[in-house]
Amino acid sequence: MTDGGADYCFECIGLASLMKDAFSSSREGWGKTVILGVDMHGSSLNLNCPELLRGKTVVGSLFGGIKAKSDIPLMVKRYLDKELRLEEFISHELGFQDINKAFDLLLEGKSTRCIIWMDK
Incomplete structure (x- = not known):
């Protein structure tokens, strides 16, 4: 269906088995897997090392990747200054x-x- 894998895969559930499936579904060479879900069981994520060496990547994103200590006060200021119109x-x-x-x-x-x- 994707002719070799997806360029981007997103895991949003929080299950290590699905994180591995998302990684396996990404395209060799440049596929990127973004982990958004939080595994509440503390499971380990076991990946195929040769796939990493061939260019697949895995990144995590907690709260969209913001840095809470510096970004939240900045967003609040922008909202109060009417720059951020929520x-x-x-x-x-x-x-x-x-x-x-x-x-x-x-x-x-x-x-x-x-x-x-x-x-x-």
Whole structure:
């Protein structure tokens, strides 16, 4: 289907077995596997060393790769200075009693981000 493997593979579940599968599915020579899921069982990740030597890579990304100590205060400042307009990403605001409607909007592809208000 990919004629040799995918250029980029993403693992988002947090299972070492799927991390290995994602790595095995990447293209030899330049395939990149990005690990996003967190393995809660503390399992080891066993990879085929010759595949690494032939150019496949594995990287991890916790919280999108930000450096929390320096990046979060910077993002907060940009938000407060109106440089970062997060409100534009909110498509709906609903009360908790309408939480099922929020899921329906998501499944219908009509919601980008929905805020659920607990006190509405």
